[in-house]
Amino acid sequence: MDIIATIASTLVEQFQKPTLAFLIAGMMLAALGSKFEIPEPVYKFIVVVLLLKVGMGAGISVREANFVELIVPAIGAGLVGITIVFLGSRTLARWRGVNEVDGLATAGLFGAVSASTLAAGMAILDDDGIAYEGFIGALYPFMDIAALVTAIVMAKLSAARKAEAARAVGGGTMVLSGGGMSGGKSGDGAIEEGLLKGILVDTFRSPAISALVVGLALGIFAEPGSVYKSFYEPMFRGLLSILMLIMGMEAWMRISEMRKVAHAYILYGITAPIVHGLIGFGVGYIAHQLTGFSAGGVVLLSVMAASSSDISGPPTMRGALPEANSSAYVGTSTGIGTPVAILSIPLFMALADVLIGL
Template identity: 30%
Template structure:
């Protein structure tokens, strides 16, 4: 427990977490601090490209093996299965309707790429290596949860359906296209390609991430203000309990597959994170009756800051204990 608290303390005083806290506090205090939308979009494009490219380079050096294939399969299975567990918990812990519970559950089967980046940064800060192909696993876990949510609604007699073009919209979502595309560019060009653009995607990365998390803090703070009174204690409890359950399942799977300590941590982070970009966009099309104030606030306003401050240090401590790393 002492080690976990120590890791949490180190994480809390890191520039990226303090940047998020600044944005959160500024929004709650009703400051007029804002990040222009075009700038925020530019930063997200930069981060996704850098993450994907470096992951592709790592795979180029590592090569394709059974562990990579098994990890991809595990990620897809988690993304399909976790929403079903989340839905069951929501129906027990909250009074949410079937539609709202299904929409929320989709977020908790998909992933937050920013949480993944934060987890990667923590590992790098502690000089812990992780499999580069975890970026590909992140991309594979974006969409399956949405299909599970639609199945849950249909099974419960709701109106959810696969709207025309939804699957195409999911698979061609800008974040997925950029992440997968830059991954393949990195895999093709390898270390030589990384050397050519390292000044662009390596050195500035942490600074851009700080500004991006400042914007995330502003968005989360505004969401918390606007959703006041909408969510009960059961829903908030779910948003903290679900990541812990998901991470516990992932640590078992990652250890069985044979991932390194860093790889197990990142699989836990992916399983424990919740989407607030791709899934909300899909829910607006597939389940327009669902309340955005519910699923966005739980994902971005509760689970996201929990993972950044306490979750990632906890997952790292558990993975080190289990793997002996």
């Protein structure tokens, strides 16, 4: 009963904090039919500033981080991303009526990371004065890339198997569009040469990953401390509150779109963030036992696992899997998964408080 009471009190407390309050306010604005909107260029600017701040903060801390302390959570983050995709391939992608490629694309986005959700988690911990490793932002690309690559490769393999089966039945030749299989590759479901390299390049070139990596590099190899403290830190909270308003309105609008999507996606969008967050919590707890990974770090690894990519993932999926239904994976991720992930942050904080101590 103590753990239930702790979780309940933490939930009530966190709903009153600015980060979650602005998210809910955005949903209310959309529900009331408000004409409030943020121009797309402003939204992109906000995201870039947030990611540069997260990246630089991580890079500054990585310079003084113990290699073992960093590498263990990094490996764990990558494994979490891959595990989430495999779990989705055995659940959502096999649900009756769900196209397997659509299901894998959705699982890929849920295995990848939402930078805004990670930023929200950091802000909540900062508000409560809970310490965490400064290199947490550096774990983002490990989980993100691992999940996206795994999902896309599995989707290509699935498409190749179906093409081979159709060719065997029809006695003809089938070539997949989108690079899954070509005339020079047949019979074994082989992936088009260079696919993995292309996915990695596209991922690193995406605005979100690029901003994060640039910030990380600046933090490690330069000395951006003055501009970091004078510009990025003071701007961070205000910009994050605006981003939460935008996400709240977008979430409400995409929830209405989900009526056109199979009920499987709705169920997955509601349950997956919590299940994935618990997987991340488990891996973080192992890292805590092995290296002394902080309780705050365990919470943020859970938040990353619970989140679903709303910036870097969709364009990557559209480019690599043009045959996948974007309304399914984007609607499920942004419309349901992201709000559930943000609202579940207090759950992971309460678990960390009970099992580790915040």
